[in-house]
Amino acid sequence: MFSTSSLTAATAALSLIASSSALYSASSNANVAVYWGQGANQLRLSTFCDESSIDVIPIGFLDLFPAQGNGFPVENFGNACWGGSVYYGPGSDHAEDGLFTQCPTVQDDIPYCQSIGKKIILSLGGASSGYQLSGVTAGIDFADFLWGAYGPLTPEWTAAGGIRPLDRGSTNTSSLTIDIDGFDFDIEHASTDLSAGYIACINRLRANFASNPAKTYLITGAPQCPLPEPNMGAMIQAAQFDILWVQFYNNPSCSARSWANANPNYATLGHEVSTVTLNYNEWKQQISSGASAGAKIYIGLEAQIAGCTPATYGDYLNATEANNLIDAYKGDSSFGGIMIWEATTALNDACNCGQAYFDIIKASLEGTTPPAQCTTAVTSSTVSSTSSTSSSSSSSSTSSSVPTTTSHICASIEHFQFLDQCV
Numbered sequence: 001m002f003s004t005s006s007l008t009a010a011t012a013a014l015s016l017i018a019s020s021s022a023l024y025s026a027s028s029n030a031n032v033a034v035y036w037g038q039g040a041n042q043l044r045l046s047t048f049c050d051e052s053s054i055d056v057i058p059i060g061f062l063d064l065f066p067a068q069g070n071g072f073p074v075e076n077f078g079n080a081c082w083g084g085s086v087y088y089g090p091g092s093d094h095a096e097d098g099l100f101t102q103c104p105t106v107q108d109d110i111p112y113c114q115s116i117g118k119k120i121i122l123s124l125g126g127a128s129s130g131y132q133l134s135g136v137t138a139g140i141d142f143a144d145f146l147w148g149a150y151g152p153l154t155p156e157w158t159a160a161g162g163i164r165p166l167d168r169g170s171t172n173t174s175s176l177t178i179d180i181d182g183f184d185f186d187i188e189h190a191s192t193d194l195s196a197g198y199i200a201c202i203n204r205l206r207a208n209f210a211s212n213p214a215k216t217y218l219i220t221g222a223p224q225c226p227l228p229e230p231n232m233g234a235m236i237q238a239a240q241f242d243i244l245w246v247q248f249y250n251n252p253s254c255s256a257r258s259w260a261n262a263n264p265n266y267a268t269l270g271h272e273v274s275t276v277t278l279n280y281n282e283w284k285q286q287i288s289s290g291a292s293a294g295a296k297i298y299i300g301l302e303a304q305i306a307g308c309t310p311a312t313y314g315d316y317l318n319a320t321e322a323n324n325l326i327d328a329y330k331g332d333s334s335f336g337g338i339m340i341w342e343a344t345t346a347l348n349d350a351c352n353c354g355q356a357y358f359d360i361i362k363a364s365l366e367g368t369t370p371p372a373q374c375t376t377a378v379t380s381s382t383v384s385s386t387s388s389t390s391s392s393s394s395s396s397s398t399s400s401s402v403p404t405t406t407s408h409i410c411a412s413i414e415h416f417q418f419l420d421q422c423v
């Protein structure tokens with residue numbers, strides 16, 4: 001049982017918490033990175049930057065590279081790019097031209113997000129099958145393009161006729177310019193050259209970073225969890241990554257889901273009974289030598305897709321399971337936080353009474369145990385004082401939407417979009 005007044009108090013407490021801002025720190029073990037760009041009917045980038053639980057946003061993807069895009073890469077940020085107008089590529093096959101000349105909200109939002117301290121990383125690759133970067137020369141050229149087009153604006157680049165796809169703001173005519181915080185490699189297909197192109201690209205990017213020592217740029221990677229990693233293993237060994245947010249999903253042999261299944265009593269026992277199901281320690285060992293020694297490891301988790309019962313979780317970890325996993329690994333010296341695929345799904349999480357998944361995860365990273373049941377989440381002061389929630393909270397609810405006889409309460413918390421699944 002609960003009362004409307006306790007709900008009101010909890011909501012008020014949550015809005016107070018919302019004003020505390022969490023920002024990326026290289027030395028923190030509580031960073032939350034959330035991919036954006038591929039969500040269905042996704043809200044604009046700035047909406048997620050306004051979330052106090054989110055520190056880093058890899059935006060994806062550049063899903064074709066110059067060899068496939070008539071000399072330019074191709075941006076695919078879902079519904080955020082439009083117009084049909086594309087740059088005239090430097091090559092001869094203009095049927096391949098595909099780099100949009102306008103991504104209006106992104107053009108405004110990258111500078112906005114950075115102004116409030118969020119890191120925006122441009123992600124290359126993804127699950128689509130068409131991209132490939134082969135050969136040292138192509139790798140170096142692509143790095144120089146990425147730096148010139150998305151790094152700090154330089155007179156040299158402009159004088160040479162270089163394009164700046166995401167400058168100029170939403171009108172495409174302002175003097176706004178972007179300076180991306182780094183580049184992410186989510187390479188999910190085997191290279192044709194033992195990764196020589198990717199290695200050259202990353203090394204060249206780092207050399208370019210050094211030309212602007214005033215700012216720290218990042219190279220991040222999203223390898224899949226199986227080891228040896230067939231597509232990214234060589235580049236991780238040979239080129240320096242700062243962060244690896246390993247995808248601990250899609251592969252049952254090493255997934256977070258397998259860990260949760262193998263450790264159902266973690267909270268009671270206080271320790272794992274099986275570590276073989278999540279190969280975090282093997283990843284740590286893997287990068288203890290080589291160019292990426294010292295890289296931070298983030299555990300990559302998948303937001304809820306299918307349903308809110310254990311039978312339908314798939315690779316999703318519920319609040320309790322995720323909290324257990326975080327508790328087990330957050331003390332490790334290499335652990336940097338959690339990566340979530342992806343923003344829209346995480347925002348619309350239907351399994352936590354309307355709390356976004358990134359809020360749940362951030363609370364766990366900050367050492368506060370999330371609720372075992374939704375009822376507790378909404379009514380208990382413990383949760384109210386520990387949950388981090390959106391600073392852009394504007395949704396409201398009415399007490400009439402609150403079921404009075406069920407264990408799930410779906411009210412008062414923002415992000416709530418799936419009422420039917422909570423009652």
Ligand SMILES: *[C@@H]1O[C@H](CO)[C@@H](O)[C@H](O)[C@H]1NC(C)=O
Nearest residue numbers: 083085101102164168172173
């Ligand atoms: C946006 O601005 C760039 C640079 O001036 C230009 O090349 C491009 O055509 C513009 N896009 C649109 C749709 O006007």
Ligand SMILES: *[C@@H]1O[C@H](CO)[C@@H](O)[C@H](O)[C@H]1NC(C)=O
Nearest residue numbers: 310318319320321371372373
């Ligand atoms: C999370 O999943 C576990 C295992 O299936 C289950 O026992 C627990 O009740 C779930 N917790 C929540 C909050 O749904």
